Each structure stands twice: as C-alpha cells, then as structure tokens.
Amino acid sequence: MDETTLAIRLPRTGPDEKAVSELAAELADRIGPAVHPYEVAALLEAEGLSASVIKERYGHPNLFSLASALYARVPRTFPEPPAAPDPWRPDTVRCLLRGVLFALPALAYLLTAPLWRVDRHAPVLIVAGVVSWAWGQALGHRAHLRLVAGRREACGTLLTGSLTGAAVATGLAVLPAGGDPGTVAAGAAxxxxxxxxxxxAGVLLVLARERLLLAALSPLIAGAAMLPWWEPGPVLRAGLPLLALLATLAVTARVLWAGLAVPAAADGSVPPLRASLPYGLFGLAAAVLVLLEGRRHPYAVIALTLSMGPAEWLLYRYRGWSVAALRASATPGGFLLRSAGVLGLCLSAYLLLVAPAGLLTGAGPVTLPLLAAALWTALLLQAFGVAWPPAALCLAAAATAGAVAWLDLPPGPAVLPLACGPVALGLAACAIRLLGRPSPHA
Incomplete structure (x- = not known):
C-alpha cells in the first residue's frame, strides 16, 4: 500500500485484556475494598470514564461490564479502619499532680508541730478529718451531678456544701476536746x-483547678523545704501555713465567683440528696480504714495518699482499655474475658506500685496492698455509678476493724488485712460481674 491507501481497522471482537489489567492495577487500592461491582461502577463514573472510552479503549460494551471485569480481576481486600481516638486518655501530669496535692497538706503539720500538743489536738484533727473526708466525697459526687446542668449550678452547690461541711466538721471535732473553755476554743480553731x-481544696479539685491549688500552697512548700537547713521560728512556722490557707480560700472564692457569674441553665432540676449518700458513706469507711492503718504506720498512709495519683490514672486506663476490648470482641463472652484481663492488669499495676511502699514504711507486704486494692476497686465501681456495694462492703470492714481496735479484741492489728482482703475480693468479683458486660462501656 502507498501513502494514499486507506487502512481499514476492523472492530475489536472482545475486551482489551491488557488495557483492562492496567486499569485494574491503577485502581486496585480502591477496587479491593468494594463488596459489589456497582461500587466499582460508581468509582469508574467518578474517574470520568465515558461510554465511548469504555468501548474503544477497553472493549467493553458498557460501564457495568467493565466494572464486573475489574471486580473479578482485583482480589478483595478489607483494610482495618483507622484507630478511633481514646475517649478516656488520661492527663498523666494532672493525675500525678492530684496525688501530690492530696499529700501536701501534711507539710502544715510538719511546720506547726512545735506549736501545738499532739495529745490535746490530735483527736480534734482526726475527727474533723474523718468528717471532712466523708462530706467531701458526697459533695464531690453531687457537684459532678450538678455540672451536667451547668457550671453555675455546680459552683452554687460547692459553695453552700463546702461551707456547711466545714461547719459540721468543726462542730463535731470540738466534742472530743472537752476540758476548759480555752481548750475547747483552741480545738475549735x-x-x-x-x-x-x-x-x-475539695472545691478546686472538683473543678479541675489543680495548678491554682499548687500555687496557693507554695508558701507551705517553701517553708517545709527550709526546715532541714534553717529554723524558721514560731512566727514563720505559724504564718506560712496560715498564708497558704488564705491563698487557698482566696483562689477558691475567685473560682466560685467566676462560676456563679455564668448564666443559669434552663433545666433547674436538682438531683435528690440520697443519690450522694453512698458516696459519703464510702468516704467515711475509707477514712476509718486509713486512720486505723495510720495509727501504726503513718508513713504508709502518706505513701497511700501519693499513690492516689497513679490510681486515678489507672482508672482512666481501665475505661480506655475496656472500650478497646469492646471493639475487639465479637461475643459477650469474649468481652467478659478481656474485661477481666483489663481489670487484673490495672489492679496488678497498682499493687506493684503500692507493695514496695508497704515494705519501705514497715507496714509489710500485705496490709497496705489489700487496703489499696479495696479502695481502688471501690473507686472504679463508683466511677461507673455503682455506689452501694462499695459503700456497704467498706463500711462493714471499717466497722469490724474499728470495733476490734477500739475494744482491743483479737486478732488485734491483724484485723485490718483480714477485713480488707474479703472486701477487695468481693469488689473485684462485683466489678467483673457488672463491668464485664458491654453496656457500661458503650
């Protein structure tokens, strides 16, 4: 043929396998997850393949024919979805700071120790501390319930509740003071x-103002830091804790004032007081159990107080890991096993942290870990709204151990681990039964 001869191209009798294979390789990552050829057809339309291109380039009569060929050619691949963010990821610094803040008030007793008589004022401080602990637990729960309605409502609850609690604790603490009016007045002060x-401090912790509380306690920290090298004298020994108290009260007043300035919520419903009762009873029981341990090993109580920061971190980790276990489980039984494993992991991690402290403080390897296990598991159940079982079991343990200590009955000091052990086991079983279901974590 010369240059003027026309070349006649015969129509293709079938698909162009090479062109189809090239297209399949190009779109494999998007065709693989498809579950039906129609999804591939939608993809081809989105790529702008017209009917003429499909016929001329790939040799298929229509879009759906090419889509079916590509669907059959590319193996199915179902990539894992991206990991969802952990809704319970803890703030590690904040949790550790809270543990430190729980223990820092002990520096006030260290500074002011030469200024007051332990035999006269210790019972007053103990009663006030136990009452404040119980009241603070109940008030903290009630404030969190009110936070659902709004910040103004929560701040109002905290203002009235904290003042009332301080008055009640002071009034009850004066009862064991006895003696002349001067002794009673000193005890009341x-x-x-x-x-x-x-x-x-409870108000600031409930409202997540830990850094403000730390700043308010800076005079106390500075005074305690000077003690190993310098005797500050009675004025500074009394003045620095008083300055820290005034700073804490001022910061608290400022935070509450800002919260009360927020507009009121439309829903003014108030939760019943009885909803917070088990939390207060648990606080009372926990205070008594810790007090009984502190009578023999005060440094163990300080270690336990500091461990509340890691304990709170592990509470968040339990919730986050439980959500991950729920996503990875296909059956309720599988989730139950994973949930029990998460509980065992978190509880073991906490006990591994507390056990050395028990050995170093002379409390032994049993008592402090059992007490810590009971308290941590109770707090875990309370975090899920299960309040009465922890309150009842801890109250029973506190009543038993307190009666034995008060009446000097056998087995003596060994009653505390004997009381806390069954409580820890019972609360762990309760946690597995109630939290081993998907619904609390959904």
Whole structure:
C-alpha cells in the first residue's frame, strides 16, 4: 500500500485484556475494598470514564461490564479502619499532680508541730478529718451531678456544701476536746483551719483547678523545704501555713465567683440528696480504714495518699482499655474475658506500685496492698455509678476493724488485712460481674 491507501481497522471482537489489567492495577487500592461491582461502577463514573472510552479503549460494551471485569480481576481486600481516638486518655501530669496535692497538706503539720500538743489536738484533727473526708466525697459526687446542668449550678452547690461541711466538721471535732473553755476554743480553731482548707481544696479539685491549688500552697512548700537547713521560728512556722490557707480560700472564692457569674441553665432540676449518700458513706469507711492503718504506720498512709495519683490514672486506663476490648470482641463472652484481663492488669499495676511502699514504711507486704486494692476497686465501681456495694462492703470492714481496735479484741492489728482482703475480693468479683458486660462501656 502507498501513502494514499486507506487502512481499514476492523472492530475489536472482545475486551482489551491488557488495557483492562492496567486499569485494574491503577485502581486496585480502591477496587479491593468494594463488596459489589456497582461500587466499582460508581468509582469508574467518578474517574470520568465515558461510554465511548469504555468501548474503544477497553472493549467493553458498557460501564457495568467493565466494572464486573475489574471486580473479578482485583482480589478483595478489607483494610482495618483507622484507630478511633481514646475517649478516656488520661492527663498523666494532672493525675500525678492530684496525688501530690492530696499529700501536701501534711507539710502544715510538719511546720506547726512545735506549736501545738499532739495529745490535746490530735483527736480534734482526726475527727474533723474523718468528717471532712466523708462530706467531701458526697459533695464531690453531687457537684459532678450538678455540672451536667451547668457550671453555675455546680459552683452554687460547692459553695453552700463546702461551707456547711466545714461547719459540721468543726462542730463535731470540738466534742472530743472537752476540758476548759480555752481548750475547747483552741480545738475549735485548729479544727476550723483544717476543715476550711479541706473544703476549699475539695472545691478546686472538683473543678479541675489543680495548678491554682499548687500555687496557693507554695508558701507551705517553701517553708517545709527550709526546715532541714534553717529554723524558721514560731512566727514563720505559724504564718506560712496560715498564708497558704488564705491563698487557698482566696483562689477558691475567685473560682466560685467566676462560676456563679455564668448564666443559669434552663433545666433547674436538682438531683435528690440520697443519690450522694453512698458516696459519703464510702468516704467515711475509707477514712476509718486509713486512720486505723495510720495509727501504726503513718508513713504508709502518706505513701497511700501519693499513690492516689497513679490510681486515678489507672482508672482512666481501665475505661480506655475496656472500650478497646469492646471493639475487639465479637461475643459477650469474649468481652467478659478481656474485661477481666483489663481489670487484673490495672489492679496488678497498682499493687506493684503500692507493695514496695508497704515494705519501705514497715507496714509489710500485705496490709497496705489489700487496703489499696479495696479502695481502688471501690473507686472504679463508683466511677461507673455503682455506689452501694462499695459503700456497704467498706463500711462493714471499717466497722469490724474499728470495733476490734477500739475494744482491743483479737486478732488485734491483724484485723485490718483480714477485713480488707474479703472486701477487695468481693469488689473485684462485683466489678467483673457488672463491668464485664458491654453496656457500661458503650
């Protein structure tokens, strides 16, 4: 043929396998997850393949024919979806700071120790501390319930509740003071100072103002840091804790004032007081159990207080890991096993942290870990709204151990681990039964 001869191209009698294979390789990552050829057809339309291109380039009569060929040619691949963010990821610094803040008030007793008589004022401080602990637990729960309605409502609850709690703790603490009016007045003053601080600090902790509380306690920290090298004298020994108290009260007043300035919520419903009762009873039981341990090993109580920061971190980790276990489980039984494993992991991690502290403080390898296990598991159940079982079991343990200690009955000091052990086991079983279901984590 010369240059003027026309070349006649015969129509293709079938698909162009090479062109189809090239297209399949190009779109494999998007064709693989498809579950039906129609999804591939939608993809081809989105790529702008017209009917003429499909016929001329790939040799298929229509879009759906090419889509079916590509669907059959590319193996099915179902990539895992991207990991969802952990809704319970803890703030590690904040959790550790809270543990430190729980223990920092002990520096006030260290600074002021030469200024007061332990035999006269210790019972007053103990009663005020126990009452404040119980009241603070109940008030904290009620404030969180009110936070659902709004910040103004929560701040109003905290204002009235904290002042009332400080007054109740001071009034009850004066009862064991006895003696002449001067002794009663001194006891009331000491109890009032402690109760006011605990009330104000509780408000700041509930409202997540830990850094403000740390700043308010800076005079106390500075004074305690000077003690190994310098005797500050009675004025500074009394003045620095008082300055820290005034700073804490001022910061608390400022935070509450800002919260009360927020517009009121439309829903003004108030939860019943009885909803917070089991939390207060648990606080009372926990205070008694810790007090019984502190009578023999005060440094063990300080270690337990510091461990509350990691304990709170592990509570968040339990919730986050439980959500991950729920996503990875296909059956309720599978989730139950995973949930029990998560509980065992978190509880073991906490006990591994507490056990060395028990050995170093002379409390032994049993008592402090059992007490810590009971308290941590109770707090875990409370975090899920299960309040009465922890309150009932811990109250029973506190009543038993307290009666044995008060009446000097056998087995003596060994009653505390004997009381806390069954409570820890019972609460762990309760946690597995109630939290081993998907619904609390959904």
């Amino acid at each position: 000491v109890a009032a100072v402690q109760s006011l601080y605990l009330a104000a």
